Amino acid sequence: MRTGLFFAFCFFGVPAFCQDGDSLAAAAQVDSLIKVSRDFTAKGAFDQALEVSAAAEKIALERFGRESAAYGSCCFNRGSVLSSKGDYSEAEKWHLESMAIREKVLGKENPEYASCLNSLGLLYKDIGNFEKAETFLFEAKLLRERTLGKESRHYAASLNNLGALYFAMGKYEKAGFFFLEAKNLRGKTLGTENTYYAQSLNNVAAVYMHMGNFEKAEPIFYRSSNYQEKNIG
Numbered sequence: 001m002r003t004g005l006f007f008a009f010c011f012f013g014v015p016a017f018c019q020d021g022d023s024l025a026a027a028a029q030v031d032s033l034i035k036v037s038r039d040f041t042a043k044g045a046f047d048q049a050l051e052v053s054a055a056a057e058k059i060a061l062e063r064f065g066r067e068s069a070a071y072g073s074c075c076f077n078r079g080s081v082l083s084s085k086g087d088y089s090e091a092e093k094w095h096l097e098s099m100a101i102r103e104k105v106l107g108k109e110n111p112e113y114a115s116c117l118n119s120l121g122l123l124y125k126d127i128g129n130f131e132k133a134e135t136f137l138f139e140a141k142l143l144r145e146r147t148l149g150k151e152s153r154h155y156a157a158s159l160n161n162l163g164a165l166y167f168a169m170g171k172y173e174k175a176g177f178f179f180l181e182a183k184n185l186r187g188k189t190l191g192t193e194n195t196y197y198a199q200s201l202n203n204v205a206a207v208y209m210h211m212g213n214f215e216k217a218e219p220i221f222y223r224s225s226n227y228q229e230k231n232i233g
Helices: 002-018 023-042 046-063 069-085 088-105 111-126 130-147 153-168 172-189 195-210 214-231
Strands: none
Touching: 023 046, 023 069, 046 069, 069 088, 069 111, 088 111, 111 130, 111 153, 130 153, 153 172, 153 195, 172 195, 195 214
16 A cells, blocks of 8 residues: 555646646646555555545645645644544544635535535534534525525435434434435436436435334335446446
8 A cells, every 4th residue: 555655646736746836837746745644544654645635735834834735725624634534523623624724715605615614514513413413504505595595416416415424313304305306407407317416315214114104115225226237237
């Protein structure tokens, strides 16, 4: 893994070195490193993800400063890695810093600011602070509706996240409402042969199951299962 990490740094380090005065190249380098960090996070390689994130942070601080969109993205990424790792206390600090930077640099009416609200909401859900989670997730949903529109995948994700929150709280009727809204939107915008649509089917079925409505849950579970068998194996 160390060897792969070394090559990643070499690959992304060359353009910025050759164009030291080019801020566009530096911004692209930061973005590329963040993408590598996300890939490591998806694989559960959190130490590597944090190492790559640190390299991105160093470049962002040196080239753009602490109050910059680039460094705000780095903070957001580190918070996401730490949250995935289960280090919620540290993740909260980085997400709050990212939110403060993005508010100052980009303003509150910005999709990236909404991403901070959404991530903090999910973090608070995971640690059981449902009151805070609800506040942040609703604010993220409303902001995404204003800035991206109701037919965006991010708005659908916000609906799904609110469903997940109410499901965790045992409020199954509310959870079902948001899961259904997410399912219908995903079916309309992404189609019914899509992983996110299958996820929504599964969520809706889980709500019916927990409410004791097994007759409704069973066919929806079958639809989700058939999709996954067909497309995932």
